[in-house]
Amino acid sequence: MSLKRLGGAPVGLTVPALVALTFLIVPVVAVVLRVPWSTFLSDISSSGARDSLRLSVVTSLIAAGLCLLFGVPLAWILARVVFPGRSLVRALVTLPLVLPPVVGGVALLLALGRRGLVGQWLDLWFGLTIPFTQTAVVLAQTFVALPFLVISVEGAFRASDERYDDAAATLGASRWHTFRRVTLPLALPGIVSGAVLSWARALGEFGATITFAGNFPGTTRTMPIEVYLALNSDPDAAIALSMILIAVSIGVLALLRERWLTGLST
Amino acid sequence: MLSPSHPPPVRRIATAALIAGCLLATLPACGGGTEAKSKLTIFAASSLTESFDQLERAYEKEHPGVDIVISYGSSTELADQITQGAPADVIATADANSIGTVDDAGLLDGAPQQFTSNTLAIVTPADNPAAVASIDDLNDVDFVTCDPSAPCGAAASSFLKKAGISAAPVSLEADVKSVLSKVTLGEADAGIVYVTDSVAAGEKVTTVAIPADLNVVNPYFLGVVKASDAPDLAGDWIALVMSQVGHRVLADAGFGVQ
Incomplete structure (x- = not known):
């Protein structure tokens, strides 16, 4: 109804919007068209492909969980607490977004590697070495995915009216209680979409993973690394594997959109 | 307000003058090289970086009118790029397979030649x-x-x-x-x-070191790409790589030469 009153979508917006949509979709369509259907099943059911898909799904889910666990509190602090240097902290949080992932991987090595800033003590005191393990995969994914969660959740906290917090406080609720019963439920759609975004980013993570965690079948070879290596030896298999990654992502995103995002935001 | 992002006008004028001066100073140099340089594009395996960079200087000294551009990368990727139509005059790979795919596609002028090996x-x-x-x-x-x-x-x-x-x-x-x-x-x-x-x-x-009897020898091949605009210059490059000078540069870098 409001569309009628306001008039149709102006050409100045529709045309660039269509260009953007085409630009995003055509490469994906090109992959779908090139899928070698005759060998598709054998390509995707190889044990290597199954191992790396399982590894990718498990590690990306753990990474998304870690993002939630640590990112939501950080987002709340950034949205609700005024402290000196807040804009600097916000800029630091987004740093992994602009850093090339490979550089992120090197940074993680320098911090958590066997001779890293922190890693050397982990090795010395606990005999813990992180590189080349699944822990390293999860950490690399969390490093690149966390900013996505923090940014979208901080936006959600800011968008929800702070006066509800005030009202709860006047009624005698502690700040922790207010956070759990008022702030969190109000921001839930933003938190869910932030979690989905960070999960998707973790699933597709390549550069930081191969640099920090290395690549070994079954241990650290995630789906994107499998695709990259297959490109060298068997491009058809690489396309088939990319198709799996595309299908999994579209499936999960569509499912979540159905179940959560629309339901909560209306 | 505190940020010193606006330099005082005097300094700005000085900077502008400096830039203008620099531009003027470079003009004669630009005008000097009027004759167009011909370009030779070489796709080479990353492991050849140090040696080919050195040979590039030697080649350009002998051919002052030629500008060599070398793109280093993984052999398989370079071969892919050429089969997809990337403009290259010479390809040098760290194995037989990659250059083999270019040859199989009928894009090579003559057969690939082995020029060195790596262990x-x-x-x-x-x-x-x-x-x-x-x-x-x-x-x-x-x-x-x-x-x-x-x-x-x-x-x-x-x-x-x-x-x-x-x-x-x-x-x-x-x-x-x-x-x-x-x-x-x-x-x-x-x-x-x-x-x-x-x-x-x-x-x-x-x-x-790995004992010679257990070591693996990787042969390196190169060839002229059929679509090359400058097959003569490309041939000269291959001759340089195969020459004594070329062999010495490669041997210094640790390559094996026959």
């Missing part, structure tokens, strides 16, 4: 913390190699088989430079790289 070496961090002294020590340490889909990984895996080493690497890196960086950062106790990489890494690594 493998074990490198450890400079202080060799795991005390790797011989190939058998690989069984007891965390070592890395290239992924078998890359030529250096295929070579490493056939060496391990030949040497009867049963331990698996902790990581299969995408290319030889990543193997080297895992070692120089001390994340791996040892890595298997080309001899040329161990030479290029210098003091950052300690090299443990």
